[in-house]
């Protein structure tokens with residue numbers, strides 16, 4: 774995992790968008806916006822993943838392969854959907870099993886994009902209510918285990934004036950202010 778400020782330059786979302794002038798972002802900065810990260814070697818990862826799922830009350834999971842082969846006709850639509858800025862009303866817990874990609878998260882209160890480059894073995898937890906988006910990288914393939922509290926269903930709320938007042942968004946902002 775590497776994290777850094779996104780360069781905000783136009784161009785292919787699958788490129789790193791990392792410039793020499795953009796500072797690296799530390800794990801403690803990520804933790805301050807309630808983003809958590811672990812690296813768990815693929816071999817034997819089930820035990821740790823099961824422990825995280827149990828501790829947080831996640832009863833279901835699925836594996837999604839985001840690639841042309843994995844998603845077929847749905848590939849372009851899904852790429853667009855995942856890269857459109859959104860929140861969820863639950864945490865987003867993702868364990869990368871193959872390939873790689875970028876989770877971009879909005880720092881608060883700056884509203885700057887922080888780009889988190891992930892690859893196999895990375896486990897990322899994004900809190901409910903954080904604005905974020907996802908893209909595959911130049912490998913054009915990410916195989917990910919997704920944890921769900923209930924049935925495996927991806928449900929996103931895209932950024933708008935309405936999402937700014939979503940109770941999960943407000944609760945998230947309050948939680949990071951209270952922790953500061």
Ligand SMILES: CSCCC(=O)/C(O)=C/O
Pocket residue numbers: 837855865867874905906907915917919927
């Ligand atoms: C890499 S898992 C698929 C992307 C996803 O589930 C999500 O919510 C991105 O923000």
Ligand SMILES: [Fe+2]
Pocket residue numbers: 859860861865905906929
């Ligand atoms: Fe998401």
